[in-house]
Amino acid sequence: MTGPLPRGSVRRQDQMGETMQNVERRSMRERWEEAHADARFRPAYPHEQVVRWTFRTLDRRAASTTKVLDLGCGAGRHAVFFAHQGFDVHACDISATGIAYLQSLTERLGITIQTHQTPGHDLSHYGDKSFDAVLCFGVMYYMSIDQAGQMIREVYRILKTGGKFLCVTRNDGDGRRQHAIFLGRCTWHITALAAEVASHVETGMDMLFFSKSDIEEIFRGRFDVCIDRMTYLHHDFADDDWVISATKIEV
């Protein structure tokens, strides 16, 4: 696997050819198994949006009876944050390596987090209306559009009525999309050129980028949503995400 390029440098498409072919052959799960073995994919601190949502939205006085799922937990920075706040924390991810790292972390920190390895569109391990809150941070765009829709339905199923859902996912202003190839509804292929600005794990991936109306459509009828935008500008590139704070409504 090649490392990320320094900002401003250009790697030509033909130089990337062989690497791209190798990268493209690997399944999404294999990519994440590799990525999680790399310390760069194990951020230690919770994102400020998650901290803000937790303090604004969840009742920390009832933390021990508030069940929270970190969906696509990775190395578990948010699950650990929830556990430190006293919540009843569950975490799942497609990657066995990510889950194993989180399990070792819980032992080291002396905290309890129930983990489960599964793709985010299959939450059959969890019961109907069993969670008070679900977080899905930086995960949905790695799914196919059908899997993303299925994940939203699954989150709806496992949330209690009035349950909270924070979903952070890329929008159509994100810099990766600029040189990516359009494949179909919300779906783009990250080329070598687009990968100049993306993480190396994303090279050759198909990725979802949503417009605001796409998000409204996906959540409509199931959730009350507040859609915020989070943009980080680097000198010639933007990391651009929707921050969707949703509440389950009974239909």
Ligand SMILES: C[S@@+](CC[C@H](N)C(=O)[O-])C[C@H]1O[C@@H](n2cnc3c(N)ncnc32)[C@H](O)[C@@H]1O
């Ligand atoms: C960018 S990391 C974010 C991890 C974590 N949410 C965080 O904020 O630190 C993306 C995570 O999504 C996981 N992932 C990718 N595709 C997935 C899928 N279809 N279902 C569940 N997890 C998935 C990866 O294994 C990885 O842990």
